[in-house]
Amino acid sequence: MLKVDALHAGYGATEVLHGISLEVPRGKVVSLIGSNGAGKTTTMKAISGMIRPRAGAILLDGQNVTGLASHRITRLGLAHSPEGRRVFPTLSVRDNLLLGAFPRLIGSRPKGDVATDLDRAMDLFPRLKERRNQLAGTLSGGEQQMLAMARAIMLRPSVILLDEPSMGLAPLLVEEVFRFIGRLRSERVTMLLVEQFAAAALDVSDYAYVLENGRVSIEGPAERLKGDDAVRAAYLGGGH
Template structure:
């Protein structure tokens, strides 16, 4: 579904990713964990076209999308829910969601039943259903995070990139975000998840990769990584159990 091979990425002359490779199979949740500064967000940005890789390939559904503009990668079926949410603050919740479906309105993605998908998204995110007409900028941080995730779902994508969906949220909202990820997984949505709460991410994921200093240090089935003493010592301490 999504295959990254020997990916190198840099900001100016500073190389952040040193040849990483990972696979996100159809219908699975794959998580990328690692400490701050390891290169997790850079990986997401390189996949979705926000920065151009220096080297390597990004393949979506067998199509090479390496280095394409973000809007072309979105049309190919990749949705990115970015770190920091980035909602359209002066637009309503509903209009934010419909913007997520924009490539479907223009027929550059299969159109399907957009209204029915909007209803489904609001059922999946009940907090948003209560606030459909509210301006996105007036939502709480947790509600904005849910809006960013729901907006990604509205593309009806092949793969969703979720970058730090729990960042800055109160514990009760972190739990809700992970419940939503589990519901999306149950619906067969393919996801690549970058998450600071490594234990919670491994609980919901099928497979995991540990990124250290721009390189994949270890990878394997999520259950195996959860029980790996080195991974536990480095990433699963400090009250991150979920």
């Protein structure tokens, strides 16, 4: 479904990723965990076309998308819910969700039943349904995160990238976000997840990669990594 092979990427003269490789099989949830600065968000940006890789390959459904512009990768079926939410603040909740389906509405992806999908997205997050006509910029931080995630599923994507979905949220909202991820997993939605709460990420994942200084240091089934002494010591203690 999604394959990253020997990926190098960075910013200006600084290389952040030094040849990482990973796979996200169809219908699985894969987590990318690591400390701040390890290269997790850079990986997501390179996959979705927000930055151009320096070397390596990115395959989506077998198609090479390396270096393509973000809008072209989106039309091929990759949805990115980025770190920091990035909703459209002057548009309503409903219109933000419809923008997630924009490639379907212009015919660059199969249209399907957009109205039904809109209702489903809001049913997943009842708070959004209550605020469907409210401007996105007036929502709380937690509600904006819900909106960003719900907008991603409106694409009917092959793969969803979720970058730090719980960042800055109160504990009760974090639980709600992970319930949403768990529900999508039960529906076999393919996801690559970057998350600060490593234990929670591993609980909803099938497989995981640990990034250290732009390289994959450990990988394996999520259940095994939860019991790995090195992973536990580095990422699963002190509130993680």
